[in-house]
Amino acid sequence: MSDLESKVKIALEKGEGVLRLFPNWVPRAFCIPGRRLKLHPDDYYSFGTHRGGIDERWFCSTTKADNGPETLEDEGLSYIYVEIDAKKEKVLLKDAVDVMGGEIIGKKTMDKFGSWPMYSKFFDNLEPLPFHLHQDNEKAAKVGRKGKPEGYYFPKQLNNHPGYFPHTYFGLNPGTSKEDVKKCLDLWDVKDNGITSLSRAYILTLGTGWDVPPGVLHAPGSLLTYEPQFASDVFSMFQNFAWNKYIPRDLLVKDVPEAKKNDLDYIVDMINWDLNLDPNFYKNRFLAPKPVKPLEDMREMGYEEYQIIYNSDAYSAKELTIFPNKSIEIKESSAYGIIVIQGYGKFGPLDIESPAMIKFGAMTNDELFITAEAAQEGVIIKNESNRDNLVMLKHIGPKL
Numbered sequence: 001m002s003d004l005e006s007k008v009k010i011a012l013e014k015g016e017g018v019l020r021l022f023p024n025w026v027p028r029a030f031c032i033p034g035r036r037l038k039l040h041p042d043d044y045y046s047f048g049t050h051r052g053g054i055d056e057r058w059f060c061s062t063t064k065a066d067n068g069p070e071t072l073e074d075e076g077l078s079y080i081y082v083e084i085d086a087k088k089e090k091v092l093l094k095d096a097v098d099v100m101g102g103e104i105i106g107k108k109t110m111d112k113f114g115s116w117p118m119y120s121k122f123f124d125n126l127e128p129l130p131f132h133l134h135q136d137n138e139k140a141a142k143v144g145r146k147g148k149p150e151g152y153y154f155p156k157q158l159n160n161h162p163g164y165f166p167h168t169y170f171g172l173n174p175g176t177s178k179e180d181v182k183k184c185l186d187l188w189d190v191k192d193n194g195i196t197s198l199s200r201a202y203i204l205t206l207g208t209g210w211d212v213p214p215g216v217l218h219a220p221g222s223l224l225t226y227e228p229q230f231a232s233d234v235f236s237m238f239q240n241f242a243w244n245k246y247i248p249r250d251l252l253v254k255d256v257p258e259a260k261k262n263d264l265d266y267i268v269d270m271i272n273w274d275l276n277l278d279p280n281f282y283k284n285r286f287l288a289p290k291p292v293k294p295l296e297d298m299r300e301m302g303y304e305e306y307q308i309i310y311n312s313d314a315y316s317a318k319e320l321t322i323f324p325n326k327s328i329e330i331k332e333s334s335a336y337g338i339i340v341i342q343g344y345g346k347f348g349p350l351d352i353e354s355p356a357m358i359k360f361g362a363m364t365n366d367e368l369f370i371t372a373e374a375a376q377e378g379v380i381i382k383n384e385s386n387r388d389n390l391v392m393l394k395h396i397g398p399k400l
Contacts, residue, residue, distance in 0.1 A: 007089060008096045011082045012103070016348045017374025019104075021337075021367045022079040022090055023358060026056040026065050026121075030247060034124040034163050036224045043360035047072075054360075059395060060337035060369050061119035062094035066233040066254075076233070078119075081363060093369065105335045106372030108400040118315040120228040120337065120395035122158070128165045129220045130247050131195050131239035135255055136214035139270050140234045143255050150229035151287070151309035151317060152220070153209035157341040157354075157391060163222025164243070167201040170210070170218050170285065172276040181271070182264045185238065188249050192241040202282065209287040211311035215272025216285075226339075228309050228317045228395045236270060287311065292318065302326030314398055322383040322390040331378040332370070336396040340366040343390035346382040348374070352392075372397075 001009075011019055025039070029052035033044045037057055044053045051070060058065075058076050065076030079090040093116070101110035109117065137147035152168075172181075176198045184193040196219060204223045212218055217238060237251040253261040260266040278284060289306035291298065298304050302323045309317035320338075322328060322345070344353035353365045370379060383390035 002099065004091055004095055004099055007082045007084065007091050008080065008100055008104075010084055011080055011091075012371065014083070015350050015368075017371045017377075018348050018350055018379065019093075019369040019371070020081040020350060020365070021060065021093065021369055022081055023362070023364055023367065024058045024061060024076065024078045025054045025360065026058055026076050027051045027054045027067070028056065029067070030245070030251070031055045031129070032126040034126045034161075034222060034224060036158050036160065037122055037124050038355060038358050040357055040359050046360040055124045057122045057124075059120040059339055059367060060093065060116065061121075061231075062097055062116045063119055063231040063233060078369075080369075088363070103373075104369075104371050105397065109334065109372065109397055112400060115231065116335075116397070117231050118228060118395065118397060119231055120226065120315075120317070120339075120393075122339075123220065123225045123227055125220070125222055126163050127243040128168070128222055130237045130242035130251075131169055131199065131217055131219040132235050132237045133217050133270060134212075134214050134232070135234045135236065135270055136272065140232065140255065142257050143234075145234045145255060146230065146232040147214040148230045148232040148234055149213050149312050149314055150227050151209060151211055151312060151315070153226040153287070153308045153317065153319075153393070154204055154206050154223045155226055155319075155341055155393065156206045158224045159206055166204045166221045166223045168204060168210070168218060168221040169196050169199040169201045170212075171200070171216060171278065171281045172198050172271075173200060174277050174279050176277065178265075178268045178273075181238070181268050185252070185264055185267065188240045188252070193239065195239050207289065209289075209308055211285045211287055211309070213272065213275055215270065216275050217271060226317070226393055228315045230314045236267070289319065301328060303328045305330075308393075316396045316399075318394045318396065320381075320392050320394060322381060324383055324386050324388060327380055327382040329378045329380050332375040332394075332396055333399055334397040335370060335372040335375055336394050337367070337369045338392045338394050340390070340392045343383060343385055343388045345384040345390045346380075348379045348381075352390075354391075
């Protein structure tokens with residue numbers, strides 16, 4: 001047995017199939033932190049001011065962030081926390097899945113994907129992001145990557161302020177043509193290309209979400225957003241000025257083949273025109289939370305659980321609330337991760353709590369990964385507070 005396997009098995013035994021993960025911070029050079037991640041105020045530029053502020057925390061990630069030439073080797077990758085004889089160590093979740101995938105994510109998922117196929121994040125920006133899309137599998141494959149669908153949810157516990165612009169532009173106005181978009185892209189180094197005039201902005205509502213398939217143009221608003229997504233970091237920016245800040249053209253063609261970087265026809269064809277021009281975009285993409293069982297039945301047992309992301313085959317997500325002094329057993333059909341956003345208690349044998357403030361590089365008790373076997377057998381979760389709810393978000397792998 002390798003040293004890695006030995007460490008992971010110890011962690012699995014102590015957690016009874018549940019792994020504790022380190023906080024995983026990601027900076028973005030084109031973003032300004034919204035400062036709602038509970039990171040210590042001194043630490044938002046811990047990667048260096050030249051790298052930009054930390055405005056993302058990634059969960060259960062085996063996907064490396066794509067942040068240009070200065071990206072660190074483990075940037076965006078989650079670590080498993082292992083304590084052996086009072087010695088604290090860490091192992092990359094990706095390495096553990098590569099070697100022990102069947103035991104961690106389940107044989108079916110490992111056989112189909114060869115890795116953990118999703119991750120989630122908190123996105124926390126003070127301003128809106130530029131209008132952009134994530135490529136589909138066909139376009140992403142041309143640069144050796146995978147396409148990326150993603151979901152959005154706006155948790156009330158982490159949105160103490162709405163930022164500068166809590167609205168998101170989605171899609172294109174019906175009747176918009178490829179030539180309309182190409183005219184905007186032609187203006188990249190001339191003036192503000194005004195591409196969001198071809199779209200519409202929707203106000204963002206706490207406790208709700210959106211489904212964002214590949215190829216859909218969107219300019220995320222300034223609420224802190226919980227984002228389950230496929231395991232990829234591909235994107236293409238279509239807006240050259242966002243909130244009076246210039247966006248380099250390199251970010252338009254970051255994931256475009258070298259021979260096509262000046263081919264506007266190719267770039268515009270990355271857009272899924274059917275989805276973007278859908279006159280029923282709101283009806284088809286907006287996600288209202290759905291109770292997983294009748295509310296009366298759940299409340300009688302001491303909890304509430306809602307489906308919050310449910311339109312993708314690649315992942316799903318739920319919000320689980322356990323009432324004070326209550327315990328429940330929760331089962332899922334596949335491996336999943338959790339992030340605790342309110343309260344404290346027990347998850348199986350492990351302590352869990354939502355921290356008030358986190359120092360960069362410090363360990364927390366708010367993030368776990370639940371193996372496929374433990375998920376299917378069920379885990380007892382207890383709220384140990386006699387006054388406060390215990391609330392967590394669950395990012396769940398694909399159903400196979």
